[in-house]
Amino acid sequence: MTEIKFGTSGWRGIIAEDFTFANARLVCQGIADYLAGEQLTSRGVVIGYDTRFLSENFAAAAAEVLAGNGITSFLGVRDIPTPVVTFAILQGQRDGGITITASHNPGPYNGLKFSPHWGGPAPTTVTNAIEEKIRALTPDQIRRLPFDKARSSYLVNDIDPCEDYLQDLATKIDVGLLNRSGMKVVVDPLYGTAVGYLDRFLQEAGLQVEVLHNWRDPYFGGGRPEPAGEFLVELGEKVRAYNAHLGLAVDADADRFGIVDSRGQHYEANLILSLLLDYLAETRGWKQGVTRSVATTHLIDRVAAYHGMKVYETKVGFKYLGEYIIKDLVTMVGEESDGFSMRGHLPEKDGILACILVAEMVARTKKDLPQLREELFAKVGPVYSQRINLSLSPDAKEKLLARLPQPPGSLAGQKVVQHITLDGHKYILADGSWLCLRPSGTEPVIRLYLEAHTPEGLEKLRQAGEDFVKGN
Numbered sequence: 417m418t419e420i421k422f423g424t425s426g427w428r429g430i431i432a433e434d435f436t437f438a439n440a441r442l443v444c445q446g447i448a449d450y451l452a453g454e455q456l457t458s459r460g461v462v463i464g465y466d467t468r469f470l471s472e473n474f475a476a477a478a479a480e481v482l483a484g485n486g487i488t489s490f491l492g493v494r495d496i497p498t499p500v501v502t503f504a505i506l507q508g509q510r511d512g513g514i515t516i517t518a519s520h521n522p523g524p525y526n527g528l529k530f531s532p533h534w535g536g537p538a539p540t541t542v543t544n545a546i547e548e549k550i551r552a553l554t555p556d557q558i559r560r561l562p563f564d565k566a567r568s569s570y571l572v573n574d575i576d577p578c579e580d581y582l583q584d585l586a587t588k589i590d591v592g593l594l595n596r597s598g599m600k601v602v603v604d605p606l607y608g609t610a611v612g613y614l615d616r617f618l619q620e621a622g623l624q625v626e627v628l629h630n631w632r633d634p635y636f637g638g639g640r641p642e643p644a645g646e647f648l649v650e651l652g653e654k655v656r657a658y659n660a661h662l663g664l665a666v667d668a669d670a671d672r673f674g675i676v677d678s679r680g681q682h683y684e685a686n687l688i689l690s691l692l693l694d695y696l697a698e699t700r701g702w703k704q705g706v707t708r709s710v711a712t713t714h715l716i717d718r719v720a721a722y723h724g725m726k727v728y729e730t731k732v733g734f735k736y737l738g739e740y741i742i743k744d745l746v747t748m749v750g751e752e753s754d755g756f757s758m759r760g761h762l763p764e765k766d767g768i769l770a771c772i773l774v775a776e777m778v779a780r781t782k783k784d785l786p787q788l789r790e791e792l793f794a795k796v797g798p799v800y801s802q803r804i805n806l807s808l809s810p811d812a813k814e815k816l817l818a819r820l821p822q823p824p825g826s827l828a829g830q831k832v833v834q835h836i837t838l839d840g841h842k843y844i845l846a847d848g849s850w851l852c853l854r855p856s857g858t859e860p861v862i863r864l865y866l867e868a869h870t871p872e873g874l875e876k877l878r879q880a881g882e883d884f885v886k887g888n
Contacts (some may be wrong), residue, residue, distance in 0.1 A: 418795065420550050422543035426529030426732035428518045429867045431469055435526045438472050440516075443528050444481035445558045446550035447514065450542070451487065453549075454534060456511040460488035460858075462504045462575065463497035465516035466609050466669045468526050469634040471495065474516045476563050477854035478528070483566035484559035491576040495632075497609040497670030499766035502535040503584065504577040507764070509533075519643035521666040523635045536738030536763035571607060582617055589772050590780070595622035597779035600660040602626045602676075603771075604651040606641040607633040608668035614768045618664075618775065626658050641667050643674020643754060643767070652680030661778055662785075666767035671734075672754035673770035677785040685802045686713035689750035689772060691788055692758075694795075695777045699725040702747040702759055707740040709733070709751040711803075711852050711865045716750065718796035731839035732854065738763030740845040752803065752865070800874045802866045805856075806885050813860045816885060820853060827851060828873070849873060851881050 420427055427443060451457050465471040472495075479489040482716050491509065492501075498515055505513045513531050518525035530538045530546065530712035538546075566572045601623055603615045611630045619625045620684060628651060629637065639647050643665040655663040655676050663676030675683045689708070693716055696702050705726040708716050720727045725747065730736035739750040739761040748758040755765035758773075781788060793799075808816065820841040823832045827845060834844035840854030840863075852865040864881050868874040 420547065422538070422547060424735070425519065425537055426515075426527050428521060428525055428527030428727065430524050431526050436475070436519075437477055440477055440528060440817060441481050441549055441558050442553055442555070443546075443558070444478045444514065445485070445553055446546045447483035447512075447530055448482055448487055448559075449549040450546045451511055453615060457485075457487050459509055459511045459533075460490055462501055462510050462513040463489050463491045463515075464498070464501035464504075464513065465492060466518075467495050467607060467632045467634065468516075468518060468523065468668070471516045471526060474526065474528070475514075476772065478514050478516070478529065479564050479572045480560045480566060481558060483561035483569070483571035486571075488571050488573065490573050491724040493574045493576045495609045496577065497613060497666075497768060499531070499671055499762055499764050499768060500577050500613070502531055502762045503581045505531060505533065506535045507577065509581060515669065517669040519669050520640060520672055522640045531764070534742055536765060537733070537735035541601060545745060555653045578613065582613065585617060585769060585772065585779065588758075588769070589621075590776055591621045593779050594776060596616070599662070599775065599779055600624040600626075601658065601775060602651060602654045602658055602660050602663045604628040604643075604644065604663065604665040604674075605630055605670070606647070606665060606667060607636050608630065608641050608666065608834065610666045610768055613670065614664065614666060615769055617768070617772060623775070625804050626654060626660065628654060628778045634672040643667050643672055644714065645674075648674050649681050650677055650888070652676050652682065656680045662775060664771035666771065667754070670767045671765045673756060673767035673774075675771070675774055675785070679786075683753075683785055684801060685750070685754045686715060686752050687757075687833065688714070688770070689752075689756060690715040690719050691777065691785075691792060692740075692756065692773060693748055693750075694719045694792055695744070696747050696758060697725065697775075699780065700747075704744070704759065705746040707737050707746050707749040708738065710836065710842055711854065711863075712750060712752040713801050714798035714848070714850070714867060715796070715801075719792070722796050729838065733763045734802070737867075752801070761855070766835060771852065798869055800868055800871055802874055802878060804864050804866075806862045806864055806882065807852075808860050808862060808885070810860050812886075813855065815887065816862065817843065817855060824884060827884065847873075849877055851877060853881075853885070
């Protein structure tokens with residue numbers, strides 16, 4: 417058995433290889449022991465799951481272990497988006513939540529995510545404590561109560577938070593504006609949990625909605641349930657065919673968003689987040705600040721400066737961003753990997769909200785995304801971003817890691833003026849462009865994030881970054 421380790425958002429593995437019922441039960445026993453140690457066992461735990469192979473069975477297994485430890489669970493009657501699990505935790509004032517999901521990973525994967533009572537992703541201190549509990553366990557120490565007995569003892573209870581979540585969402589969106597807009601959108605839930613959430617909200621708000629891939633397919637059409645451009649080609653085609661205003665997509669557990677304009681062009685999260693920040697500042701009057709991860713665009717910083725807002729920079733991972741929502745310090749939080757939440761909402765990324773807010777923005781401004789982008793660039797200056805993964809041999813990766821603490825004097829003809837080591841290595845150049853390198857913890861891959869003020873500058877920086885990684 418490989419060691420069970422929690423990543424930036426839970427523990428994941430290949431079904432039947434790493435992610436087995438035996439391992440899932442060990443993790444749930446570790447969570448139960450953690451909750452008992454924190455005296456958090458009286459208010460129950462929400463259990464959600466996505467549309468992957470056997471997800472509902474793994475969720476039932478989690479409920480059995482919690483019941484065996486005397487902890488009541490509130491189990492979804494159907495698959496539930498990750499942000500809706502968070503909503504249910506907060507609404508019911510529960511002691512935490514367990515979600516069976518591998519998010520945007522391909523079909524062979526599944527995973528388990530623990531959310532503490534405040535709803536956001538578990539911080540490293542919590543997951544380290546759970547891992548320590550797991551390492552101390554043997555299989556015969558797992559306490560289980562058979563599912564039927566647990567249900568008859570009311571230690572397992574059904575829950576369907578859909579209605580309450582959608583009603584809450586309607587208080588944060590201008591539904592009347594959407595109703596009057598006459599907009600047509602195409603929604604792609606990518607075979608995942610957002611079916612009956614994102615499409616239903618928009619239909620009930622009065623939009624014309626076409627829906628793709630709104631049935632369960634654990635193979636996710638042979639791709640990844642990730643709302644990235646390469647997986648949204650069909651969405652773009654349907655947007656053009658239906659003459660729609662927007663294409664809106666989320667990943668399998670609906671915490672990530674993907675946006676396609678009326679021409680079928682996919683928009684990276686960095687640009688959408690910047691547009692939403694400007695929109696929220698202009699229409700809601702919220703200017704408390706903004707939090708972004710270290711690898712996320714500085715276009716956000718330009719928008720924040722325009723509105724006199726403070727910028728907070730964090731490590732990569734929404735567990736570092738959510739606390740700013742809890743403390744009501746910011747207008748919104750965002751990360752380049754399609755993560756968004758806003759003031760008064762959840763300390764968890766919510767792709768459903770992000771999609772609907774983009775629809776509201778287009779409806780209110782009566783402008784397509786290309787025009788909104790150009791107007792934003794005219795207001796704060798243009799910024800172009802890119803992220804690429806570079807595969808390296810283990811030996812080459814080790815040599816690079818040894819070099820990274822000593823930044824080069826210059827890159828792409830620009831002097832390196834700042835070196836940020838908050839998460840990975842980020843080199844700020846004299847003209848404000850930057851490059852960030854973050855090694856994968858599990859693969860011989862380096863994630864290279866780039867940003868410049870012109871497409872030509874971005875390409876020059878990309879070449880320089882790749883040469884630097886390769887030691888040229």
